[in-house]
Amino acid sequence: MATPQYTDPKVSRRKFEREVEEYRRNEVAYRSRGWILVEADFPRVLVVLCAAKLKPAAVITGVRFDYSNYDAAPPSVQLVEPFTGEPYRAAELPTTLKRQVVGPALPPGASLPPGANVPRLVGHQPLMQAYGPEDMPFLCLAGVREYHEHPAHSGDAWELHRCIGAGRLVRLLEVIDTYGVRPISGYNVELVPRIGFAQNEVPE
Secondary structure, eight states: OOOOOOSOHHHHHHHHHHHHHHHHHTHHHHHHHTEEEEEEETTEEEEEEEETTSSSOEEEEEEEEEOTTTTTSOOEEEEEOTTTOOBOOGGGOSOOOEEEEEOOSSOTTOOOOTTOOOOOOEEEEESEEOSSTTSOOEEOSTTOHHHHHSGGGTTSOTHHHHTTTTTOHHHHHHHHHHHHTTTEEEEEEETTTEEEEEEOSOOO
């Protein structure tokens, strides 16, 4: 569904073109990493992300950006089926963008003997969030429209992140690549048959 353009389209288009130009300046390097710019037609961009280091290389996901009203509003970001452009439902996601998070070392009130090593509690948090398997997931990241429109993030306004480039195209692609593509280290093939991806340690 198209987003209504309520800001001056000339301003949004100029800022959109700046994002695309920044990408194109390093397009050869991005392609070698497995980023393929498929479409860039204001206000939308479609980039396909591949695991280029696999043999054979694998197409992981498409990422669709909608820069309507940018940068009065942040861009919308969706993971989409790379060949049809259809958004994935939560149960269909090829990656949930797991990020390593470190929790509190000890429960409140707990203590350790002097000189003891403090345990490091590590968990995994998916950046792609949804309420149920049939829901459309959203990228839970500052700088993304769906994040800032979510009631749980009403205290984290876009204006707090706008000035530091949180909605920039390359920055968002770097995040998705870091947590969704780089951890993939190989193929897992089950005799069911079912094909998945082996992953390295989840990035911090």
